Amino acid sequence: MTTSTDILVIGGGIAGQAVCEALRERDPELTVTMVCEEPRLPFDRVSLSHLLVDGKDPEALQLRPETWYADQRVATIVGDPIAELDPDAGTARLASGAEVRFGRAVLCTGSEPLMPPLPGIDLPGVIPFRGPEDCQTIRREAARGTEVAVIGGGLLGLEAAYGVASQGASVTVVHLMDRLMERQLDDPAAELLEPALRELGVTVLLERQTRLILGPDRARGLRFADGEQLACGLVVVAIGIRSRTDLARSAGLACERGIVVDDTMTTSHPRVLAVGECAQHRGMVYGIVAPIHEQAQVAAETLVVLDAAGPDMVVEHGELLRDDGDAATSATAVATAGRTLYEGSILSAKLKVMGVDLVSIGDADTSGAPVTADGGHATSAAVHDRESGIYRKLVVRDGTLVGAILMGDTRGHELLLDGVKNAREVADPLELLAEASQASPADLPDSAQICNCNGVCKGEIVRAIVDNDLGSTQEVVSTTRAGAGCGSCKPTVTELLRVVRGGQVEEATYLCPCRKQTREDLAAVAREQGCESVSELSAACGAGRDCGACKPGLAYLISEVNSNQHREERHARFINDRVHGNIQKDGTFSVVPRMRGGVTTPAELRRIADVAEKFEVPCVKVTGGQRIDLLGIKKEDLPAVWEALDMPSGYAYAKSVRTVKTCVGQEFCRFGLGESMKAGIELEELIEGLYTPHKVKLAVSGCPRNCAESLIKDIGIVAIEGGWECYVGGGGAGTIKKGELLAKVETKDDVLRLAVIFLQYYRENGEYLERTMPFVERVGLETIQAAVLDEESGEPAALLERFRIAKAACDPDPWKERRAPLHPKQFAELDSEAAPIGPPEGGEVEAERAAATATALRHPALAVTHVSGRSAEESPDA
Amino acid sequence: MHDTLSRTAVPETADATGPELLEAGFRLVGAASDVPMLEGRRATVDGQRVAVFRLPAGFAAIDAHCPHRAGPLYDGLVADGCVTCPLHNWRIDLASGRVAGQEQVVGVHEVIERAGQLYVRLGASACDRGGDCDHAGEPAAGAA
Ligand SMILES: Cc1cc2nc3c(=O)[nH]c(=O)nc-3n(C[C@H](O)[C@H](O)[C@H](O)COP(=O)(O)OP(=O)(O)OC[C@H]3O[C@@H](n4cnc5c(N)ncnc54)[C@H](O)[C@@H]3O)c2cc1C
Numbered sequence A: 001m002t003t004s005t006d007i008l009v010i011g012g013g014i015a016g017q018a019v020c021e022a023l024r025e026r027d028p029e030l031t032v033t034m035v036c037e038e039p040r041l042p043f044d045r046v047s048l049s050h051l052l053v054d055g056k057d058p059e060a061l062q063l064r065p066e067t068w069y070a071d072q073r074v075a076t077i078v079g080d081p082i083a084e085l086d087p088d089a090g091t092a093r094l095a096s097g098a099e100v101r102f103g104r105a106v107l108c109t110g111s112e113p114l115m116p117p118l119p120g121i122d123l124p125g126v127i128p129f130r131g132p133e134d135c136q137t138i139r140r141e142a143a144r145g146t147e148v149a150v151i152g153g154g155l156l157g158l159e160a161a162y163g164v165a166s167q168g169a170s171v172t173v174v175h176l177m178d179r180l181m182e183r184q185l186d187d188p189a190a191e192l193l194e195p196a197l198r199e200l201g202v203t204v205l206l207e208r209q210t211r212l213i214l215g216p217d218r219a220r221g222l223r224f225a226d227g228e229q230l231a232c233g234l235v236v237v238a239i240g241i242r243s244r245t246d247l248a249r250s251a252g253l254a255c256e257r258g259i260v261v262d263d264t265m266t267t268s269h270p271r272v273l274a275v276g277e278c279a280q281h282r283g284m285v286y287g288i289v290a291p292i293h294e295q296a297q298v299a300a301e302t303l304v305v306l307d308a309a310g311p312d313m314v315v316e317h318g319e320l321l322r323d324d325g326d327a328a329t330s331a332t333a334v335a336t337a338g339r340t341l342y343e344g345s346i347l348s349a350k351l352k353v354m355g356v357d358l359v360s361i362g363d364a365d366t367s368g369a370p371v372t373a374d375g376g377h378a379t380s381a382a383v384h385d386r387e388s389g390i391y392r393k394l395v396v397r398d399g400t401l402v403g404a405i406l407m408g409d410t411r412g413h414e415l416l417l418d419g420v421k422n423a424r425e426v427a428d429p430l431e432l433l434a435e436a437s438q439a440s441p442a443d444l445p446d447s448a449q450i451c452n453c454n455g456v457c458k459g460e461i462v463r464a465i466v467d468n469d470l471g472s473t474q475e476v477v478s479t480t481r482a483g484a485g486c487g488s489c490k491p492t493v494t495e496l497l498r499v500v501r502g503g504q505v506e507e508a509t510y511l512c513p514c515r516k517q518t519r520e521d522l523a524a525v526a527r528e529q530g531c532e533s534v535s536e537l538s539a540a541c542g543a544g545r546d547c548g549a550c551k552p553g554l555a556y557l558i559s560e561v562n563s564n565q566h567r568e569e570r571h572a573r574f575i576n577d578r579v580h581g582n583i584q585k586d587g588t589f590s591v592v593p594r595m596r597g598g599v600t601t602p603a604e605l606r607r608i609a610d611v612a613e614k615f616e617v618p619c620v621k622v623t624g625g626q627r628i629d630l631l632g633i634k635k636e637d638l639p640a641v642w643e644a645l646d647m648p649s650g651y652a653y654a655k656s657v658r659t660v661k662t663c664v665g666q667e668f669c670r671f672g673l674g675e676s677m678k679a680g681i682e683l684e685e686l687i688e689g690l691y692t693p694h695k696v697k698l699a700v701s702g703c704p705r706n707c708a709e710s711l712i713k714d715i716g717i718v719a720i721e722g723g724w725e726c727y728v729g730g731g732g733a734g735t736i737k738k739g740e741l742l743a744k745v746e747t748k749d750d751v752l753r754l755a756v757i758f759l760q761y762y763r764e765n766g767e768y769l770e771r772t773m774p775f776v777e778r779v780g781l782e783t784i785q786a787a788v789l790d791e792e793s794g795e796p797a798a799l800l801e802r803f804r805i806a807k808a809a810c811d812p813d814p815w816k817e818r819r820a821p822l823h824p825k826q827f828a829e830l831d832s833e834a835a836p837i838g839p840p841e842g843g844e845v846e847a848e849r850a851a852a853t854a855t856a857l858r859h860p861a862l863a864v865t866h867v868s869g870r871s872a873e874e875s876p877d878a
Numbered sequence B: 001m002h003d004t005l006s007r008t009a010v011p012e013t014a015d016a017t018g019p020e021l022l023e024a025g026f027r028l029v030g031a032a033s034d035v036p037m038l039e040g041r042r043a044t045v046d047g048q049r050v051a052v053f054r055l056p057a058g059f060a061a062i063d064a065h066c067p068h069r070a071g072p073l074y075d076g077l078v079a080d081g082c083v084t085c086p087l088h089n090w091r092i093d094l095a096s097g098r099v100a101g102q103e104q105v106v107g108v109h110e111v112i113e114r115a116g117q118l119y120v121r122l123g124a125s126a127c128d129r130g131g132d133c134d135h136a137g138e139p140a141a142g143a144a
């Protein structure tokens, strides 16, 4: 079988994709075929480092969706490499045997990891870090707690090690040289990097030459030249790459370290070009992405010019000739005639390790020697603050900027990269350093490259924002692809957006603003990595470590994602949730016992009165939610107060379900249409103890006179003639708003069920600290109704089921901790003791809790009445 | 990247035993195990109240009360290097005592864990540095 194509792209990496895109930007007509050896369409290899940390599906890294290839008419052959190439004949043979005839070919075969010829290198448990499969192996082993050794202390090795450490596994980087990243960093920068990595849990061994990998059945350790050994269960080799030149060599193309190309990206055969990590240009083989985009632009230009020169050109003696034998034109001659040439790229590297900011640009003068080989005089100026881990250095050679290292503070790196590219003249390096720290993206020239992964410069971003009227960072990222790679330029993209839009940016609300992570981002990390505690989530992605203010939000997220079967960590909770009382301005606490529906008994009132006297409670107050508040209790007295009250916690201190306010209703009221007290008490039992994104206040009114103020509650229920109404998203605090009518239903059990389903929907979809009022406004009543009312979809039943699971695992009365404190000093300081609370009740605590939960869960309102298809329900009452 | 340990590892006391620490002006404030990870507890040292925190990298101690309205800093939320006051969210760096975005500084004290016990030596108090000294060393309830 033979197919034909004008342009054959060999290799579907970032380079192959970039060539296809650059070609299509210039020419919609040429037929293009891309052949991919890997069993997948091109993906973003750079982001494998992130994949290692966040565990996302590798499919998320695919550079373009399948539809793109159809739309752009780029034919793809996947999982079948080119085995033979005959440039003269213009044919290529796939491994499967099929033949492709081509006009011109572009080699984008990339590179392979360098595996040193050490004894044991072929053992199972020795892998490179290059593809999604490697990521999976590393993650799997790290999750098992396998000790990992990474050979190579360059960029890639450090990112691999960080990935392992972020999952809490032990990892050691073994490096041959006496400092990390020796090609990008000088001594002072490397010295700062080491402790920063150590803090992330990475052990670093310098000047260790690995002699062999210990076996025998699989990798069990390393032995170094000095005889020392390191035990480990997985060896990740990241010492470098080697261009894949085999195909080019056997096709007779000139190859050295890479496939040799000229300034038009043409190889020694005019019919064949090469781009990416397989190409060697002016003696350089690049191992980073930015040059690929520059090369791809030039290659596409060359191809288009050649095509314009005549469709039926043939090759003879390395020259392109027209079919008729006329007008010989070499590829170089064509392209030199006023067309773009590639003149090499400036190297720049950014470490993708959360919490370690590091950029190295160009010639960073890593030797520290004042005079270079070519005699050029290098001066460098640096700002060095060991304590805060900041090091910023500029390298100036013969009066022009040639490189920089920014560690700990990378502000202005775009400006400096641009300066290096344009050989900016520098009279006073310190002055430029100062300018760089002040530089805002607004000051950058349009040509300054913002996204090095995808080669997007400021001008393109600004144009995209203006032309397409983009309003959010997300839109800019998906339109321009700036920030879609390693993501480190996203803050700059946001800043540009702000500048262009005059401050008007519609941003996602960040749950962790320090790390710019949204609830969705974090929930995805938590789900995919199975984080069961805030610490695990912090370790996985850094959230909550900088200022810690978001930890209560993370704690809620973790509890919600795990249906309350998470590992509770009190350090992530606000003080109120550590001691189960509301902190007051003088550091004392208030105590509000549960009083369901605002209904109490003489015995309870008597106990409350006794407690108030015995503990000399400064203030006893009836709350807005129809309960009684004891104010001014010292932390140390809390356990004794609870013991004496012998009532459960009212959760009046938490972002949680608070209380259900009721009017007297049908039982006593002459206007009553429904039993509001009874319904309110039942509702409170159903939902008490559940944490929510923000506090949830409820009410049940027995008739439309609405004495319990149901219309301004988060969830308000009103009995009407022949049924019940359920309102949501009302508010009577800062902003007053009547709730939206979610639905009218017939029976009390129906309305309680609806309230519970809505509550669960809010628990799952509300932003932390978003009350139901803004939540309902943001999401829209119709969307909510569709989710909680459309029984056909199965979603209400599913919400109810998730509610039941979460409720079953929640704690209906944390005040029981008075007898089973989580920590000896849970309610005391180093210099104080909690007041004693009498003889222990013995193992009743757990039994009581279980009983309370079980009772609540047997409620008819929780029976899943509408089971659509799947999960047949095992409700106790059904 | 604050290395809280380096502050506590003062040369004279690096290998000192408990009695030697007391000799050097430290006071025993309690058991290290009574301060859970990333939480704080109040302690009294020579009549002054301090807040002691357990961080991933060791212990830290600062004045017990917030320079704003004397909030109990030991009840604050603790991140890797700072505490957020529970009353109005002022954020205080545990290594320097500096309040984020404010002029004020709270006193920073030395704390050493030795054989499971915590020893604290008072540093220069907020008063000595001319800060707002109204609440320095007072218990929360008394200051309101
Ligand atoms: C974990 C990791 C992190 C990185 N991080 C960064 C970073 O932060 N910044 C940065 O700039 N760079 C980074 N890099 C480097 C960057 O990913 C590479 O420079 C880039 O992916 C190279 O692209 P390429 O298309 O030239 O080569 P490759 O990605 O190797 O693609 C070549 C493709 O061609 C295929 N192929 C080979 N021979 C044939 C054949 N005969 N027929 C068909 N197909 C063939 C191969 O299977 C492969 O799919 C990172 C690399 C890794 C592994």
Ligand code: FES
Pocket: B066, B067, B068, B069, B070, B071, B085, B086, B087, B088, B089, B090
């Ligand atoms: S008292 Fe600390 S922030 Fe107000």
